[in-house]
Structures are given as C-alpha cells and as structure tokens.
Amino acid sequence: MREPDHFGDPNHTQDTGGGGIAKDLIHDICSEDRGINSETLEQVIILAVELAREGREGRKIGTLFVVSDSDAVLKRSRNLILDPLWFHPAAAKHVSDPNLRETVKELAQLDGAFVVSDAGVVLSACRYISASAKGVDLPMGLGSRHMAAASITRETNAIAVVVSESSVVRVFDNGEIIAEIIPELWLLRRYGLHLSRPYTLSKRGEMAVVKKE
Numbered sequence: 773m774r775e776p777d778h779f780g781d782p783n784h785t786q787d788t789g790g791g792g793i794a795k796d797l798i799h800d801i802c803s804e805d806r807g808i809n810s811e812t813l814e815q816v817i818i819l820a821v822e823l824a825r826e827g828r829e830g831r832k833i834g835t836l837f838v839v840s841d842s843d844a845v846l847k848r849s850r851n852l853i854l855d856p857l858w859f860h861p862a863a864a865k866h867v868s869d870p871n872l873r874e875t876v877k878e879l880a881q882l883d884g885a886f887v888v889s890d891a892g893v894v895l896s897a898c899r900y901i902s903a904s905a906k907g908v909d910l911p912m913g914l915g916s917r918h919m920a921a922a923s924i925t926r927e928t929n930a931i932a933v934v935v936s937e938s939s940v941v942r943v944f945d946n947g948e949i950i951a952e953i954i955p956e957l958w959l960l961r962r963y964g965l966h967l968s969r970p971y972t973l974s975k976r977g978e979m980a981v982v983k984k985e
Contacts (some may be wrong), residue, residue: 780878783974787978793821794976801943801951802982806838808931812892816933817943817953819876824939825955828881834937836885836917842927844885848927849899852884857897867892879933885920903927908947911966922947938963955979 798817800980802810816837827833838845849925856879857865863981865872867888867926875895876886884898899922908922934942940963941953947966965971970985 780859789885791950793818794979794981797974797976797979797981799952800974803815806931806945807929809890809892810887812867812890813839813931813933815892816888817941819867819873819956820933820935820941821953821955822873823877824941824953826877828877832937832939833880833935834917835880835935836901836921837888837933838885838901838921838924839888839931839933840890842887842889844928845901845924845930846896846899848903849856849885849896851896852898852900853882855896855898857894862893865894866893899951911949912963914966918942918944922949942966948984950984952980 788956795814795818798814798821801817802813804810808814816839820837823833823835867873869876872894879897882898885901886894887896887899901924901925903920904927905919905923906928908919909923910918918934921934921942921944924930925932926946932944934944936942939955939959941955942949943951943953952965952967955978957975957980958982965982968982971982972985973980973982
C-alpha cells in the first residue's frame with residue numbers, strides 16, 4: 773500500500789506530547805453542529821479506538837456503532853440473533869459505564885452493529901443494517917460494514933463509527949467519511965487514506981486523526 777501523500781500538506785499539524793488516547797483530537801470531531809449529543813459521540817469514538825488498539829482474544833476485530841436518531845435506525849435494522857442487551861435496564865447500558873464497555877468489547881466479536889441512543893444508552897447489539905445503499909459512493913477497498921455505515925447515515929440523522937479489522941476507525945455522517953482515526957502511527961505508512969481533500973491531519977503521541985474540512 774502506498775505511503776499517504778499528506779506529510780507535506782500545509783494543513784498537517786503535529787503534536788508529539790502525551791501517550792494513550794488523545795481525547796482532545798477526538799473531541800474535535802464531535803462538533804455540536806452535527807445535531808447529536810457530542811459527549812455520547814466522543815465516548816463511542818474512544819471505545820472504538822480502544823477496540824481498534826486492543827482487539828479481543830488476541831485478534832483484531834471490526835464492528836459498527838450507530839449513534840443517535842435511534843428510532844429511525846432501529847426501524848432500518850433487525851437483529852441477527854436474540855439481542856443480548858435488549859431487556860437489560862438502561863442504567864446498566866450507558867456507554868460511559870466500565871462494565872458495559874467491557875461487555876461491548878466482548879459482543880463486538882459477533883456480527884452486526886450496536887445502536888446507541890443520543891443519551892448514550894446502548895440499546896441493541898448484533899443488528900443487521902438494512903438501509904438502502906442507493907446513491908452511496910464509497911472509496912475502493914471498503915467493505916460491507918463501511919457501506920452499512922454510509923447507508924444508515926444517509927437515510928437518518930445518525931452518525932456511524934466503524935472499527936476496521938485493519939485497526940483504523942472511520943466516522944461517517946450524511947453518507948460519507950468525515951474522519952479517519954489511526955491509533956498507531958505506523959499504520960499511516962501501511963494504509964492509504966480514504967478521505968477526500970480538503971482535510972487536516974493532527975497527531976498526538978501514537979495516534980493520528982484526519983478530519984474532513
């Protein structure tokens with residue numbers, strides 16, 4: 773895979789301080805202008821980055837989170853198996869709860885998407901997204917999980933967060949990629965970006981965030 777061509781970009785900013793997850797870079801994606809709960813989106817993206825970094829049971833995994841406009845999302849999806857979260861109380865399913873986050877990491881090994889309410893409650897897991905892909909134009913190399921993310925965000929007011937098995941996290945809004953998060957900098961040289969210009973690249977520690985302008 774070619775080396776990305778943005779290292780000489782005048783919009784490229786670098787900050788080499790700090791390790792761990794650079795929450796300030798993620799916070800920059802979660803604009804209130806998107807019309808959803810920015811704190812919920814931030815928590816989901818952080819969880820996605822953790823999954824991308826850690827994997828599960830010694831292997832890399834991919835999954836999909838669909839955030840906000842949950843009634844419309846539920847109408848355009850169905851469960852692949854009996855829902856492991858459905859009958860649990862909302863208080864036990866908030867995305868900020870450490871126990872819930874570990875549960876999500878386990879369930880992410882199964883097929884299907886997580887539906888997260890605007891308030892941050894993980895309403896359902898293992899869902900097949902049935903939104904139409906008509907009119908969706910994805911870059912080459914992205915699979916069905918990314919198509920589902922693009923389709924559901926085009927048909928609803930939700931935002932989708934995809935964890936790729938390549939360890940890259942992509943954020944979708946209105947049917948297109950609005951950000952790519954690379955948890956480990958070496959991945960920048962292994963995988964080409966799928967965002968179209970113009971975009972900005974920011975780095976902090978071992979993480980990079982590419983955001984559509």
